[in-house]
Structure formats: structure tokens, C-alpha cells
Amino acid sequence: MTDTLQLEKTLWQAADKLRNNMDAAEYKHVVLGLIFLKYISDAFDEHYRYLKSIEAETGADPEDKDEYTADKIFYVPPSARWKWLQGRAKLPTIGKDIDDAMDAIEKDNPSLKGVLPKDYARPALDKQRLGELIDLIGSITLSKNGSGKGKDVLGFVFEYFLGQFADAEGKKGGQFYTPQSIVKLLVEMLSPEAEKRVYDGACGSGGMFVQSEDFIEIHEHRKGKISIFGQESNPTTYKLAKMNLAIRGIDAKIELGDTLMNDKFPELKVDYVIANPPFNVSDYNINKAETHKWKYGIPPTGNANYAWLQHFVSKLAPYGTAGIVLANGSMSSEIATEGQIRKELIEADLVDCMVALPSQLFYNTQISACLWFLARNKEGNSKLRNRNHEVLFIDARELGTMISRKQRELTDIDIFKVAETYHNWRSPELFTKDYQDVPGFCKSANIQEVRKNNYILTPGRYIDFKAVEDDGVAFEEKMQNLTATLAEQMQKANELDEAIKNNLAKIGFKING
Template sequence: MINIRKLEAELWESADLLRAGSKLTSNQYCMPVLGLIFLRYAFSRYKKVEEEILKNRPSRGGRVIPVEASDFAAKSALFLPKEAQYDYLLNLPEDIKAAGLKNKDGHEMTSLGEVVNNAMQLIEDQSEQLTGVLPNSYTDFTDEILSELLRIFNNSAIDEVGGDIVGRIYEYFLNKFAKNIASDDGVFFTPKSLVKMIVNIIEPKSGVLLDPACGSGGMFIQSGDFVNQSGMNANSAMTFYGQEKVEYNAQLCLMNMAVHGLTGVIKSGDEANTFYHDAHNLDGYCDYVMANPPFNVDKVKSESTQAAGRLPFGMPGVNAKKEVGNGNYLWISYFYSYLNEHGRAGFVMASSATDSQGKDKDIRESLVKTGHVDAMISVGNNFFYTKSLPCSLWFFDKGKSEEIKDKVLFIDARNYYTVVDRTLNEWSEWQMKNLNAIVWLYRGETEKYTALLNEYHSVLGHDTSFEEAHTQLKSELKELQKRAKAELEAAGRGDKKRIQAEYDEIIAAKTDELTTAKEAVWLYEKFDDGEYKDVLGLCKVASLADIEEKGWSLTPGAYVGVAPVEDDGVNFEERMTEIHRELLSLQAESNDLMDAISQNMKEMGL
């Protein structure tokens, strides 16, 4: 996360450069800069895949057979011709005119802008879905500015941060420079850990996947990774469809998919406004639906919405102006309606939707009675990069097993997360696996739970119990910190920096190990060797009768209850006395310091 934040700061610098060196509006310069980030990220992935291809590459006549576009297609990656590779652009001579470079049509190029435009066209030739999508206005910038931008984006953070990095950076741009592009209320980028959680619980394998509010395509990217990791080829197994009202987002989605070697059909603009159009005619045909739709959208025209269908439980509330005042239950209805007879849906939704009243409640009652609501997860504050609102994850499954047909799993994960910084929380990889494990046990998939316990044992490498491993690692970390302190105090000035760096690395690795052990303990103490049970304050499997009793609420907190607060063993009165003593001591020190400063000022004649 630190790397990506650093990268965002450098992007701020790049945008300032653009602003100072050109007369373009934020709309005009946003996409060209994103195009350069796309090029850099595409090159990073290209080098990784090329390395894999060359590992066991046969040779002919003593020479390794050169890589080709088809090799990359087989690995779900984008092939980059030499003139479209980032290091080629980065290392061009300063005087482009004198270099005698020719574009793909054989015409001589006289500026760096033309060379970058040519790189974009060469990439479009490699991917049908990118035709007309990549920016081609680089001649609007001076060679100096473009050269500086290429240098700024030549940043190792792009190699280190995986996932939907283009979308994350795009969101940063929208919020810093182009708020007018993201003027629709409720439109914001979906954090990777929420997307990954949805994908992990939905478990896409093969078939049709629709995201009717696809933004920059994060759901497609994570689904592609999930399918590829299971040993299949995502492009062969899945068909990706997207709708995205904002043209910029749709362009970004296509760029994002292309760099991950995925193909999809993405519709954008007015025809892709999901409230009024089923742009791909997929009602009732989808194996999977995933989305992070804009929350709480108002002023939706009710007559147009009704005519567009996909409302199996009827319309939400309509006001005197013939408008739907809150679009949340339109989205919820669509996600259900798009599913085929065994389809699964997972989506992000405003927390308020789990127990909103009026027509919403009627729709929710009908929905619960289908038996297809699978799981509900409450998510805490600060998971979104730009908004601090809490949310819920909803899951539908029309192919639920008979054992859980009339049951719903509720998980309250509002107090379970990792703090990234003051304004941002996320789920770590182990936390995602732990939450996923609760769903496996509820579904009766104990073999997946056992495999996770084995993974913990394998990573921790301890023959002891998780609790003992945790205690041992805690002790080892304490010892390491003690040793580091002693060695630093004894070291000469020239060695301090080296010793500090060495210990920082060892301590960080041990801390990671300790965190893993802590998560293993968290899971094992709740579910032992693999039998689901309700855990107060965390999870509860409720029957339809339970839900009816709660007025058809789908708020996890209403079912799981409140976990007992652990006694930390601290005597409150004693600790308050200590704090008071510390405060008085600090005040005395502060007064002495102020007196010394005043005395010094007098002596200096001030």
C-alpha cells in the first residue's frame, strides 16, 4: 500500500506538469496520462510473462525460438511489439527528428508525441477490443513534458503492486483533478479486498459473468485470476459482459482487461444505463453477477425503469414526480433477475439497504422467501479510498443445496480488518481466507476448511498447535527487538544504518509470521477441526422464520449479537492514577522548558 501511495503522489506531480505545460482541461489530460500508466503496467506484465515463456523454450540451430503474440495469448497476456515497449520509449534519443523513426504506416515521425501515438496504435492492432479505446492525443504535449512523464512512471511500485492498479490510480485522478468526470453521486472505485471477497465466495468457474456497473473492471480482473489459478484459461471458460454509463470508466475497463489478457463485451454511454437498459439482453441468462453499483441514486424515472423490466418483485417506492427516490432496490432486483436457474450473485450495497422500510421491505421479504439469499456480510468503515461509509456484501445463490435452502448466513465483520493507515482499512489475505472459511463450513465444504488449516501449518512450519506457535513467535519477536536494540547501542556510527536495515527486515518477516499465527488462532479457536457453529458477535445461520421474526431485516448485527468484551486485566483506577502522574510530570517538564527558553531569549537581548 505504501508503494501505491508513493506512486499516487508522483502522479500528482505529473498532472501538475501537464497543467503547467499545456492548456488542456482535466478531461483532456486525464486519459493520456492513464494511457502512459497503462503502457508501463502492460510492459511490467509483458516482462513477467516473457520470462515464463522463455523458461523451457526450445532452441533451433543453437538459438532460442523468439517469442510471438500467440505465446502471450496462451498465457492470457497482452503482446507488446518492440516499439510499444516502455523501455524502448524511455530510451529514445532526445532528437526524435534526427533519429529517422518511422510509424506503422511507414511515415517518418518528428516528435515523441507521434512515437507514443504509434505505440498506442500498435497495441490496438494486437487487441480488437482496444480499437479506438487508447488515447492518441500525445502530440498535444511537448517532447519535454512527455519525456518527463515517461521518467516519472518508470517506477518500481507498478511492478510490486498487483491487481487493479490502473483502476486505483484512475480513482485518484478523478478525485484530485477531474471531479467533474465523477460527478455522479455514489460512483467510486471498489477496493481490491472487497472485490476479492466477492469473487472468492461466488467462485466463478465457467459461463457468463455480468457486471452491470463495471467501472474500471475490477470484478473481471479478479474473476479472471480466480479461474486461471484453478488451472483453467479464463478467456476460454468465461464470457465477460459489462455495462458502464461513464465513457471514461468503460475505456479504462477495456484497457485494464487487455493488460490482463482478458476479452469482454463492454457497452457504455446512455445505452449502458442499467436503470433503463438491459444492454446485452442477459435477463435470466447469467451464471454470475458481480457489481459495486452507485449507492442511493435518486431521480430515476419510474416509467422508463418499469418498461426496461428485470423487476421480479415489483417496483420500489415512487414519488409524486414519478421518480424512484432511491435506486438501491432496483439494483438488488436486477442482480437477482439476471441469474439463471443455478446462478450466483455477489455485490456491494449501502448498509442502510439491509433494513430499509416501505416498498423496499416488501421486495426484501419476497426475495428472502425465494430461499436464494445465501450470505450477508457487514463491512466496517474506511474500506473505500475516498469515502468512510460502511457497507454490506450481499450474496444470492439459486443453486443452493437442500441443507441450506431456507437458511441465510450472517457475518458481522465490522470489527475484523487490518489498519493500513489512519483513513484506510482492508482485509489481509489471511483474513479473507478466514471469512471465506466460515462460508465453506456453512455450505458443508469441510475439505476446503481442512486445506486452509494445512496451509497455515505449512506456512508457520511449527509442529505445535497454533496457540503454541503464536506464543513462541511472540517470544522470538521480543528477543529479536531486544537484540537489535543492544547491537545498535553498541555499534559505531558508520554501522548503525546497516544494522538497523538488517534488523528491520528480520523483524518485519517475524511480525508477518506472528500475524499469520494470530489469524490461525482466530479461526481454529472458533471452528476447531471443521464444524460450523454460530459465534456470538461474528456469525449466525438464521432460518426464514428467524428472519420473519426480525421484520425481514438482513442486517447481520441483528442476528449475530454482541461478542463479550475481553477483560484486559488492567485496573482502571490504578491506570488513571498513573496517567495523571505522567501528565503532571510532563507539565512540569514543559514549564521548565518554557523558563529556559525565556531565559535564553533575555540573554540574547530579545
């Protein structure tokens, strides 16, 4: 992993040098489109060599498109293969060659129709730098033993570049990218199982799904066994999601459209919802005809937070769970109907856990964020401890490490600490440790306590203060020591002041007073 990270950094530094005066938002599609093209070409070449090796024995045709689609590999026509394009990288026509290659790939692979960027021939794009970029990306190769590790590297590079572009673009870039440590925390806490359904109605570039697949592969040694459903309203981000999932070999049903107004999966029920909808969106509409979604109250105009919460609740199957990132204000807001909706969600025993996150985790906002975990049928779920009408509160605000002047990241240790606490509280089958409240960090509160706090869900309202360690020194002695220290400091200050006055007098300054 360290070698991969170093490769990612080296590639980013090299690619960023080629950016010249191009805006990061524009350059993003140039680079990510080429990485995707390299990925599908490498995957094709690997299978092509395999078909060649068995051609004489089985009659397999390496140029038969069906030989690839049967194995869920994109067919790449000759004029779109990386080797052919890299051979033309120094030609002034390379931009048009790439556009033609993208067109040809979409024609042969209907699932990619309208997804690939096709604007490489535009005059504003320096063709010499484009050729250098092709050579750079061409340096990422498949492993010689045919294990396909090169494709995994391309996947990591694609995800790394998404994050770097989000950072480079600032607020605009962060809209399509949730920092990886937050995604990992959500996935670790939800612990998705194979053969289940996962949904994200604000799926951005698809990072939630990538991490979910990785989690299952690590923990269950299986891949591609969960059913993935997503919707994204931004056409450009939708295309990024399609490419990001395809480059990781993840089969998913991703739809384009406004989730709250035009739900593309109206009948869908899932085992897991994992989402980071845009914070505090004021300009939004809901489909009021979907009355089953708004049974806890019509969300107010001017803030979509409680529209998203209720939408995700509506998607949960019996015993389904959801992990949702929202702004901190969602935990305590009394604006219009929000307080009443929160009360109804709590009284319906849908709120399972609340996590206060540290600041500076996001690329695009300084707004403090929290995690909502929702669960259906807590009382009837035999796999769980008897936690009906209880809420677990976790204060993670002191966790995380600064990775740059403006960016904080949750470490693996931080993520494990929070996830382990949740699982110890929730599921004895997953963890054997007994849950205990920890002052300053976590508290399990019952419905009576939540009612007393007017249904406000801010963890600080419930978690006991962290005790200050006793150093064995009596209070009176501490005060005496403090007084003596202050007196000593005052004496030194007076002596310094007198010395300055004397020196100024010597050089002719008259000191008044």
C-alpha cells in the same frame, strides 16, 4: 510480492512528482495510457523475438500481423513500439508521436477501437515532463528469461495506480474503483470456478474480473477459462476497464451503456454476479418493459438499490450466486416499495448471506456498506448443506486495519475468517469444519426469525451479543474498588485546587468564594 509493491510505490511517487499542477482526474489517463502502451509493446517484442528465432526454420514472418492475433497478442506497428517512442522522448513532438502511435494501434487492433487516450499533444501537457514519464515507465522491463513476469508487473502497477488515483481524486475517483480488499472478499466468498460465466453490470474499471481470474489461476492453475460479461455507463471508465483487462490478458465482453435502462445482455444467464453498483443513486430510470426483472416489485424513484438487486437476480442461472456491495440502508429501508421487495426476495429464498462491513473502506464515501449474497435454488443444490429458508448473518464491523488516517483495509486474515465462515455454513464440499454461531460475529437465522424482525436484514438484529469475559472478581468487590478509586481521585483534585488557590493568593490574586 513485496518487491512488486515497493516498485509500485516508487513509481507512483515518481510519477506524482511529474504531475505538476495537473488535476489527478486528467493526469490519470496520461499515466495509465502510457502503462498500457508499454504493456502491449513489451508483449509484442517478446513474441517478435520468438518469431525471429524460428524464422529460418518455419518461415514465420515477425512483421505479419496474423502471427500475433492468432496468439491473442496485440500487433504494434513500428512507429508505436516503445523503443522507438522512448528514443523520441526528449523531442518537442513527443505528444503528437504518442497520439499517432495510439491511432495506429487502434487501426491494427479493432478490439481497441475508441479505447486508447489520444490527447498527448495538447499544449497544456508539459512535454518535458511527458518525456520524463516515458523514461520512468520504460524502466519496467520484461524478465530476461522470457517468462513474461514483466507483463504481470505492469498489470500490478496499472491496478495499483487505479487505486492511488481513486484516492487522489476522492469522491469522483472512487466511482470507478472498488477497494481491492472488498473485491477479494467478494471473490473469496463466491469462489468462482473455471468454465463458468461471470457478470458485473456496473463493472467500473474491471477489478472484479481481474480478481476472479487471479482466484481461479491460484486455486485451479488455469487462466482465461471463465467467460466474462460486463457493462459500464461511464465512457471514460469503460475505456479504463478495457485497458485494465487487456493488460492482464483477460478476454471479456464489456459493453458501454446504462445497464438498468438499456441492458446490453438481455438474454444472459450467469453462474456468478459480482458487483459494486453506485450507492443510493437517485437519478435513474428502469426499462419497465423488462417485466421479468421487476416481478418482486417496481423499485422506487429516488433510490436505485432495489433496481440493481432485482436486475442481478434476473441474471442468475439455476444455482447461480451473486455478491453485491450496497449501502447499509438497503438492509432495513422501508421507503416506498423497498420493504415489500425485500420481503419478496426473502420469501423466494433468494437471500443467502448478509455481511455488515467496517467503516472507512471506500475512497469516495463515508456511507457504511454491506454485502448481499443471493442464491438461486438453494434447496435443490446437492452441493450445498440444507440451508433453504435460512440466512447467514455476519458482523464484520470490527475487522480491518487502518492503512492511512482515513482509509481502512481488510487483511487477508479478515477475509479468510469471513469467507471460511460462509463456506462452512454453505458448502461441506469446500470446507470440512462444521458451522457454529459465534456471539458477536455470526448467526444462522431461519425464515421465522426473519419474519419476526419484519424482514429487516441488519446482522445486529440476529447475532447474539458477545459475552464479556469473567475476570473472577465479584460485582460487589468491583463496586467497592471503583468507589475507592473515585474517592481517591476526588481527594487529589481537591488538593490540587487548594494548591492553585494558595499560589494565586501569594502573587496578589483575590479568590472569591
